[in-house]
Amino acid sequence: MRLTSDFGGPFDFILGGYFHREKVFNETAFEIGKDIDSDGVPGITANDCAVGLPFACLFRNRFDQLKKSYAIYSDVKYELSDAVTMRGGLRYTHDTGVQSGFRSDALGVDDSLIVNLIPLSSLRYSQDNLSGKIGFDYKLADGNLLYASVSRGYRAPSFNAQAFFDPSELSIAKPEQVTSYEVGAKTQFADRKITLNVAGFYYDYRNQQFINVDPTSAAQTLLNIPKSRIYGGEAELTIRASDRLTIHSGMGVLATKIQRGSVSGVNVAGNRLSNAPTFTFNATVDLTVFDGDMGKLSLHPDIAYQSSQFFEVLNVPRLRQSSYALVGGHIDWESADGRFNASIWGKNLTDKFYFTSRVDLLAGFGFDYNHIGNPRMYGVTVGAKF
DSSP: OEEEOOOSSSEEEEEEEEEEEEEEEEEEEEESOTTOOOSSSSSOOHHHHHHHTTTTOEEEEEEEEEEEEEEEEEEEEEESSSSEEEEEEEEEEEEEEEEEEEEEEEEOTTSOEEEEEEEEEEEEEEEEEEEEEEEEEEEOTTSOEEEEEEEEEEEOOEEOTTOOSOGGGOOEEOOEEEEEEEEEEEEEETTTTEEEEEEEEEEEEEEEEEEEEOTTTOOEEEEEEEEEEEEEEEEEEEEEOSSSEEEEEEEEEEEEEEEEOEETTEEOTTOOOSSOOSEEEEEEEEEEEEEETTEEEEEEEEEEEEOOBOSSTTOOGGGOBOOEEEEEEEEEEEOTTSSEEEEEEEESTTOOOOEEEEEEEHHHHSEEEEEEOOOOEEEEEEEEOO
């Protein structure tokens, strides 16, 4: 529910109320190695799970969950002058959550109960938060815009739905907070043929939430990093060289650091945050080859590059993903009347091998659990409008 003003003067506001209710019943099952014979007797049976836990087992957890979020909020704008506008707002949020009937079992291949790993449990939380933002826009004489803002963001407490092996996994992560400082510019040049947007930011995180996987037991625990920071910059550049040629590009630089925290008894202060490459770049070209009675033919090559990154906060060297680039694109044709179209496309054309996530399970299971990025893919798409 929202009330928006329209005074026609220097001051305008938005006042609102918000309610969200989410009710979930969850049942998740996964297997580690149901084709493994753990007891030496020919044939995979429920006994293999009982003897070789956690191998040759099926794991299943289930629970009911109810979350409610109530909020009132405001957003105000005040034009201090023709060039300067102040923006701000406040939000009060009340969050509650109940997770009930949580249970996790190890099962045999025939779904027979082998052992109850997490007995019936219930958790709940109640949290209040006040957050806000203030910022200033400065409009230059040529129409370009400079801006600066300070804001505070909030994420409600979270339940761990990944608890399978041990009651210690059943936990509630504390609410996460981030204070954001940002400055930037939105500009256009050369008769609006060149658009350049740049921004610099600093994020001060408190109690950042993340999942940690124990390398020995594979237990997944929802944790908080007490204090961390992120700073960097972004730039987006669009060049409309002609009616037939447009170039889009983007660049980002990022520096992350855990300032205080420990994981699995290891002090991770000074480490990089996960999934945070220090440099990213992307570029796309839109080129119209011809546009006439035979239709429209256009080329769209693209490239995306990112520097090295870790997938976990312990920064295990062997799990580090080195830098890589993905090259792709598509060639499009559209009939002159717009009814028919066809596209030849390709992704990861150099067939680059890379990981999208990696989990350390070497100590307990003798391997690392990896997700691998998509290989080279190509195809043809055709369409018609009726």
